[in-house]
Amino acid sequence: SGKLDLDEWKKVMRSGLQEELSETVSEPEELSGLAAARETLEMWRLAGRAVPESISEDQLKTFMECPSKSAKKKYLKYLHLKELYKKSEKRKMDEKRERRQEARDEAAQTAETKKSPFVCLWSSTMDRAYSWRAAQSMVFGQPLVFDMSYEKEMSAREVANTVTQMVLSESCNRRAADPFHIHLCNFREDSLYHREFTRHYRGAWDKLLVTVTEQCYTDIFPKDKLVYLTADSPKVMKTFEHDKIYIVGSMVDRSIKTGVSLARAKRLGLETAALPLDKYLLWSTGAKNLTLDQMMRILLTLKDTADWKKALEFVPKRKYCGFVNKPRKELKKTLDLINTLKLGKRCEGEKQFAKTYPKKYKLK
Amino acid sequence: VQPPEKPLQAEEWNKLREEFQLPEIFEEVMLKSMIRCNSPVDVAKSLLTHVAKRNGDIAYNVLVKYLTLCVQQGQVSEIRDVYDIMKARFKILESGAYNLLVKGLSNSDQWRMALDLLEEVKKIMIPSRTCYESCIKAASRHQEMKLAFELYNEMLAKDVVPTLGVLQSFFDFSRGVKGAELQKELFGILLYLRENQIYPHKTFMRSIKLWFESIPGENWKGRLTKIKDSGQCPVCNHQLEDSNLTEEEYSNLSERVIRDVIHGDDTFRKTSPEELEAFQTFVESRLPFDIVIDGLNVSHIKSRKMQCENLFDAINCLAKDNARLLVLGRKHMLTNSSNWKREIMKEMQNKADFFFAENISEDDPFLLYATLRSGKHCRFVSRDFLRDHKACLSDSLTRHLFRKWQRGHQISKSLSSVFSQQPAFRYDCVVQTTGDTWHIPYKDVFEEKYSYQVPRKWLCMQKKL
Numbered sequence: 157s158g159k160l161d162l163d164e165w166k167k168v169m170r171s172g173l174q175e176e177l178s179e180t181v182s183e184p185e186e187l188s189g190l191a192a193a194r195e196t197l198e199m200w201r202l203a204g205r206a207v208p209e210s211i212s213e214d215q216l217k218t219f220m221e222c223p224s225k226s227a228k229k230k231y232l233k234y235l236h237l238k239e240l241y242k243k244s245e246k247r248k249m250d251e252k253r254e255r256r257q258e259a260r261d262e263a264a265q266t267a268e269t270k271k272s273p274f275v276c277l278w279s280s281t282m283d284r285a286y287s288w289r290a291a292q293s294m295v296f297g298q299p300l301v302f303d304m305s306y307e308k309e310m311s312a313r314e315v316a317n318t319v320t321q322m323v324l325s326e327s328c329n330r331r332a333a334d335p336f337h338i339h340l341c342n343f344r345e346d347s348l349y350h351r352e353f354t355r356h357y358r359g360a361w362d363k364l365l366v367t368v369t370e371q372c373y374t375d376i377f378p379k380d381k382l383v384y385l386t387a388d389s390p391k392v393m394k395t396f397e398h399d400k401i402y403i404v405g406s407m408v409d410r411s412i413k414t415g416v417s418l419a420r421a422k423r424l425g426l427e428t429a430a431l432p433l434d435k436y437l438l439w440s441t442g443a444k445n446l447t448l449d450q451m452m453r454i455l456l457t458l459k460d461t462a463d464w465k466k467a468l469e470f471v472p473k474r475k476y477c478g479f480v481n482k483p484r485k486e487l488k489k490t491l492d493l494i495n496t497l498k499l500g501k502r503c504e505g506e507k508q509f510a511k512t513y514p515k516k517y518k519l520k
Numbered sequence: 521v522q523p524p525e526k527p528l529q530a531e532e533w534n535k536l537r538e539e540f541q542l543p544e545i546f547e548e549v550m551l552k553s554m555i556r557c558n559s560p561v562d563v564a565k566s567l568l569t570h571v572a573k574r575n576g577d578i579a580y581n582v583l584v585k586y587l588t589l590c591v592q593q594g595q596v597s598e599i600r601d602v603y604d605i606m607k608a609r610f611k612i613l614e615s616g617a618y619n620l621l622v623k624g625l626s627n628s629d630q631w632r633m634a635l636d637l638l639e640e641v642k643k644i645m646i647p648s649r650t651c652y653e654s655c656i657k658a659a660s661r662h663q664e665m666k667l668a669f670e671l672y673n674e675m676l677a678k679d680v681v682p683t684l685g686v687l688q689s690f691f692d693f694s695r696g697v698k699g700a701e702l703q704k705e706l707f708g709i710l711l712y713l714r715e716n717q718i719y720p721h722k723t724f725m726r727s728i729k730l731w732f733e734s735i736p737g738e739n740w741k742g743r744l745t746k747i748k749d750s751g752q753c754p755v756c757n758h759q760l761e762d763s764n765l766t767e768e769e770y771s772n773l774s775e776r777v778i779r780d781v782i783h784g785d786d787t788f789r790k791t792s793p794e795e796l797e798a799f800q801t802f803v804e805s806r807l808p809f810d811i812v813i814d815g816l817n818v819s820h821i822k823s824r825k826m827q828c829e830n831l832f833d834a835i836n837c838l839a840k841d842n843a844r845l846l847v848l849g850r851k852h853m854l855t856n857s858s859n860w861k862r863e864i865m866k867e868m869q870n871k872a873d874f875f876f877a878e879n880i881s882e883d884d885p886f887l888l889y890a891t892l893r894s895g896k897h898c899r900f901v902s903r904d905f906l907r908d909h910k911a912c913l914s915d916s917l918t919r920h921l922f923r924k925w926q927r928g929h930q931i932s933k934s935l936s937s938v939f940s941q942q943p944a945f946r947y948d949c950v951v952q953t954t955g956d957t958w959h960i961p962y963k964d965v966f967e968e969k970y971s972y973q974v975p976r977k978w979l980c981m982q983k984k985l
Contacts, residue, residue: 160527164569164572165569165571165578168569168573168577169572169577169609170605192612195612196612196614200614202579202580202581416786418788418789420788422880
């Protein structure tokens with residue numbers, strides 16, 4: 157111990173610098189463009205903000221093109237999280253690989269070949285079976301249309317999300333017992349959609365068992381058979397009809413642009429329908445528009461079973477409190493109770509209820 | 521964590537650090553709590569010394585935390601030392617550190633250094649509004665008003681929005697100072713408030729009043745007042761600007777409402793082209809109306825009553841003096857139901873013109889169109905704030921016009937048992953001047969709660985000759 161020299165840290169900091177400074181003598185240059193942005197990012201990272209550790213040239217350019225400070229922050233946070241996910245993914249993969257290696261080593265020690273009466277079904281065999289079904293659906297299956305005309309309404313990020321959801325939907329459909337014949341209508345070769353699709357599927361894109369066309373669905377199918385599915389529709393779907401052709405808008409809508417797909421259907425004079433979410437579910441939070449793969453699963457289940465309860469299992473659990481099995485008055489009580497417990501406010505719940513179950517004039 | 525009261529030795533810090541659950545962030549957490557408790561700088565210094573000895577370096581975020589503590593306590597020499605160290609150690613700094621440095625230095629007698637720092641920041645990025653605020657306040661505190669205004673104009677040129685605090689400080693520090701140039705600049709600030717429809721809060725208003733009254737050689741007198749419904753100021757009997765838009769503003773607004781609110785990027789979203797055309801021919805053939813009523817909105821005023829009865833009451837009440845009424849509704853109102861009785865609907869249709877939109881169309885855009893098309897005298901009835909329609913307008917200038925027009929033309933009705941009209945404002949609620957009078961609306965509280973609410977209190981400044 158002894159007397160503390162409180163300013164000693166300054167000496168340490170300065171002494172370390174002397175050496176560094178002598179290394180880089182001709183320092184004060186004007187930073188420009190990308191280098192300056194990189195430098196700023198580095199400082200933000202040091203200051204403990206949500207910033208990725210490494211950033212590519214392209215990302216840096218996107219960052220600089222962000223129109224506002226908050227847009228920049230948001231973009232960096234997105235990159236940061238992406239980096240974190242990637243890292244943890246990689247760590248998990250490594251651990252898994254190690255474990256597998258260990259298991260293999262153990263198996264090698266016991267060295268015993270097991271015999272099984274069943275043939276091992278490899279994924280390629282399964283793929284062949286699925287493809288066979290999909291090919292059948294292309295001849296005999298019920299058509300399901302994805303309307304690919306929403307590129308203008310979306311940001312690049314939203315388009316990428318849309319395509320991810322479409323890829324998921326396509327894979328669910330392929331695995332289904334009785335798949336739909338998927339039509340991608342209004343699809344343009346030079347579109348962002350196309351670019352994203354080829355990024356996902358690569359070579360498999362051309363071998364995909366779906367119909368891709370530049371034509372509009374109204375040119376392919378009779379108008380009276382078409383039903384446009386949209387959450388904004390005033391009509392509620394009662395049953396799934398096997399002779400109808402349902403249209404789903406390929407749009408991810410983060411900014412809640414209401415009425416975009418309804419407008420499309422109105423323009424073409426098509427019938428519209430919304431899922432009967434309020435009839436079967438006690439809705440709690442979130443928008444009523446579902447993701448494309450959820451739609452696909454719901455439609456597939458309806459097609460197979462016509463059971464709404466089973467189909468609506470695919471609505472995310474966080475969005476509803478439970479299935480409707482009591483009269484509305486009791487429901488209101490339950491919902492109020494849930495909201496008072498959850499939020500600690502009563503009036504909020506009532507408002508929410510009025511919103512979810514509006515008066516007659518709105519439903520009409 | 522509770523920060524210690526006295527500087528600690530290295531061993532003591534080590535012990536504390538080991539007891540802490542997450543030793544990696546111990547310094548940061550400790551400094552944070554020091555900032556919260558406003559601990560003596562010496563304690564923080566001893567922590568830094570301990571870190572420097574252990575690692576041979578101190579991380580940037582720890583230095584920034586220390587800087588925050590120094591700024592909080594106005595330790596100018598420490599701020600300068602930290603700045604020197606940071607500058608030598610890093611090529612550039614980020615905005616948080618710059619904000620702190622500028623703030624810390626501008627409050628000291630070395631405030632000119634803050635200006636130099638501001639110059640440095642400008643080379644890398646657009647300085648934040650707090651940076652400008654500190655510098656402007658420092659300059660005006662030292663009576664360098666010219667410099668302060670230069671910075672202020674520079675800030676506006678860069679689209680950095682000044683805080684009310686900055687604007688207020690100009691008035692505070694110009695008190696009793698003579699100068700035509702200065703006066704012009706301050707009037708410029710008042711006009712800035714006018715253009716952006718900003719209402720000063722009470723203390724800001726007081727600063728304005730005191731400045732006016734302190735102008736040497738000019739005999740200004742300020743009084744607080746409320747404007748009469750007629751738009752007359754009770755103090756000076758001056759008639760305030762009326763809420764009507766100019767011809768140009770008016771045609772501009774109606775054009776924009778049709779383009780942005782009704783059509784938007786797709787006419788089908790709110791209506792359909794056929795319906796819009798039908799509506800337009802309908803309106804054109806019966807123009808002009810005196811009052812346009814949002815039927816569905818009005819029909820929900822009293823929930824106990826039948827919806828058509830509510831509407832009926834409203835129409836009866838408004839149909840005095842041969843006023844020409846237009847009621848907008850939806851087609852479902854025509855089907856006989858428990859809420860919409862056919863006989864009552866028939867009777868209403870004798871008293872007013874009705875237009876029924878499709879059930880899935882929006883009726884508000886039609887309401888706006890019909891009112892605007894009827895001319896300046898026409899008003900509309902709705903309790904809706906029309907926020908979503910305002911939001912459809914593409915630029916802020918038109919949105920301001922929309923609000924101004926709305927204030928002057930919307931009748932919203934109170935929920936009381938008697939049907940009472942809340943009158944539309946006849947006068948415009950913005951900062952205004954005639955040369956020897958100024959009328960400045962102000963808010964009692966600092967925060968402005970709702971954009972559609974306007975203050976009822978005014979400052980009346982009058983130059984006595």
